[in-house]
Amino acid sequence: MLTIVTEPRLTGDRKVSPLIGKKGKGENEGTVRVKNSFGLPAIKSCYGSTDWCEEVCYALALQKAWKTVDNFLAGNWQAVEPHLTDADALTSLLTPLVEEVIAQYVKREIPPEEWVFRWFWNGDLPTEQFATAIRRIAVRYPEVQFWMYTRSFSFVHRLKGPDNLAVYLSIDPDNVKAAVKTERKHPWVHLAFCADTWEDTEELAAEFPHRRKGPKCPELTGKVPLVVWGEDRLGRGACVECGMCIKGTNNVRFASKGHK
Numbered sequence: 630m631l632t633i634v635t636e637p638r639l640t641g642d643r644k645v646s647p648l649i650g651k652k653g654k655g656e657n658e659g660t661v662r663v664k665n666s667f668g669l670p671a672i673k674s675c676y677g678s679t680d681w682c683e684e685v686c687y688a689l690a691l692q693k694a695w696k697t698v699d700n701f702l703a704g705n706w707q708a709v710e711p712h713l714t715d716a717d718a719l720t721s722l723l724t725p726l727v728e729e730v731i732a733q734y735v736k737r738e739i740p741p742e743e744w745v746f747r748w749f750w751n752g753d754l755p756t757e758q759f760a761t762a763i764r765r766i767a768v769r770y771p772e773v774q775f776w777m778y779t780r781s782f783s784f785v786h787r788l789k790g791p792d793n794l795a796v797y798l799s800i801d802p803d804n805v806k807a808a809v810k811t812e813r814k815h816p817w818v819h820l821a822f823c824a825d826t827w828e829d830t831e832e833l834a835a836e837f838p839h840r841r842k843g844p845k846c847p848e849l850t851g852k853v854p855l856v857v858w859g860e861d862r863l864g865r866g867a868c869v870e871c872g873m874c875i876k877g878t879n880n881v882r883f884a885s886k887g888h889k
């Protein structure tokens with residue numbers, strides 16, 4: 630049954646959280662202690678989805694496998710949908726999420742360099758007004774480093790500006806031509822090359838000869854585990870450990886098959 634909510638809610642994603650408590654025997658098993666990501670339903674919120682990404686979508690697979698995930702994301706959609714073209718309303722609606730994360734960071738004594746927030750662990754930017762709200766929130770909270778990947782290329786101009794907001798174009802074989810045009814207009818964006826194999830990601834990167842192709846995501850290759858555990862049974866997510874996309878240090882590559 631769909632949970633009726635009026636406010637959007639945060640998600641705890643092990644890959645991006647700076648604080649995870651060990652639970653169970655599995656290598657990556659743990660409970661996220663600081664929830665620091667926001668998601669919307671896949672496809673429904675994905676203004677720029679492509680045939681390729683819909684085919685391999687890990688988020689959609691999760692929604693199909695777990696009714697609770699599906700319902701949770703539907704609740705977030707229900708909260709934002711009436712306001713999708715109202716940047717002021719979206720800013721008011723989404724700001725408390727960041728306040729909540731900051732309160733958790735303070736309470737858990739997370740060092741300031743790990744105050745990070747991921748937009749769209751699931752789903753994507755649905756409207757340009759949503760992009761405006763995200764930019765405004767980044768300006769309002771310079772102490773937090775935000776990052777996101779998007780196929781909603783038509784809206785990225787609204788995200789330009791804040792140093793603490795790293796924006797990646799998610800580029801795949803179906804939208805690479807549109808990505809070339811977008812990058813030409815907005816050279817400040819970072820590039821995430823997504824394809825079936827690592828070789829294919831290099832082919833995509835070759836369409837941008839003036840840009841670095843970026844390394845393979847080390848979590849996908851197994852260089853960095855999903856959760857990096859300390860001695861105290863506390864861990865932090867691979868992205869916090871790696872930090873590359875969070876700060877927009879480099880472009881990046883993701884392969885959907887044969888990761889290691």
Ligand code: SF4
Binds near residue numbers: 853871
């Ligand atoms: S490259 Fe690093 S920051 Fe980017 S997704 Fe992979 S682990 Fe996360």
